[in-house]
Amino acid sequence: MPDEERRAELAANLADVRKRIASACAAAGRDPAGVTLVAVTKTFPASDVRLLAGLGITDVAENRDQEGAPKAAQLTDLPLTWHFVGQLQSNKARSVAGYADVVQSVDRPRLVTALSAAAVRAGRLLCCLVQVSLEESGGRGGVAPAEAPALADAIAGAEALVLGGVMAVAPLGADPVPAFERLAAAAAAVRGSHPAAGVVSAGMSGDLEAAIACGATHVRVGTALLGGRRAIVR
Numbered sequence: 001m002p003d004e005e006r007r008a009e010l011a012a013n014l015a016d017v018r019k020r021i022a023s024a025c026a027a028a029g030r031d032p033a034g035v036t037l038v039a040v041t042k043t044f045p046a047s048d049v050r051l052l053a054g055l056g057i058t059d060v061a062e063n064r065d066q067e068g069a070p071k072a073a074q075l076t077d078l079p080l081t082w083h084f085v086g087q088l089q090s091n092k093a094r095s096v097a098g099y100a101d102v103v104q105s106v107d108r109p110r111l112v113t114a115l116s117a118a119a120v121r122a123g124r125l126l127c128c129l130v131q132v133s134l135e136e137s138g139g140r141g142g143v144a145p146a147e148a149p150a151l152a153d154a155i156a157g158a159e160a161l162v163l164g165g166v167m168a169v170a171p172l173g174a175d176p177v178p179a180f181e182r183l184a185a186a187a188a189a190v191r192g193s194h195p196a197a198g199v200v201s202a203g204m205s206g207d208l209e210a211a212i213a214c215g216a217t218h219v220r221v222g223t224a225l226l227g228g229r230r231a232i233v234r
């Protein structure tokens with residue numbers, strides 16, 4: 001598709017998403033300035049990220065280092081904040097610390113240690129979020145809500161890491177509201193010891209309204225902005 005056509009498509013999608021965020025904020029009595037839209041660009045080319053940046057997107061997210069590292073490297077001229085939102089192996093920490101500004105998917109102490117060492121080595125400060133699991137099985141990643149404060153303490157105490165707050169993915173096929181309420185409670189527990197850790201990253205294309213109603217400060221939107229992703233072989 002020619003660039004101009006793709007730009008128009010992304011602009012229309014972005015206008016729709018911004019409208020949804022504004023309505024959800026109005027319904028919740030919240031200021032839309034308190035909700036950051038993070039564009040999840042996984043499986044889409046760097047050219048799309050560039051177009052989105054031209055349309056005013058400031059925050060982008062990737063979920064695989066193999067894809068995020070080269071994409072970020074092609075776009076170092078843009079003033080973007082890069083988020084990492086996928087399951088992260090400790091041996092990828094060094095690569096991710098080279099380009100990510102925020103790691104949203106911190107789910108174990110071993111990863112805190114690896115990210116801290118990598119950030120020190122890279123001479124960078126990494127904002128980290130505790131990923132909280134909102135389902136019994138822990139199927140979509142993250143720590144149980146009761147374990148979030150301890151992991152938050154570990155991040156806050158680690159060199160070159162800054163505790164930002166919490167992140168979660170709603171359970172598949174269930175009402176997201178009770179799940180996002182559990183996340184809000186975990187976020188409040190973390191803020192009890194770390195008042196500045198105010199980030200609550202929740203909500204995707206299908207459930208951003210519910211997330212905003214439950215206090216999300218960051219919504220992570222892929223499909224509604226960029227279109228459907230093809231199945232990718234890992």
Ligand SMILES: *Cc1c(COP(=O)(O)O)cnc(C)c1O
Pocket residue numbers: 040042063085086169203204205206220221222223224
């Ligand atoms: C892919 C992804 C999203 C975006 O999901 P959409 O439903 O396409 O908006 C959000 N968060 C995480 C962690 C993801 O991996």
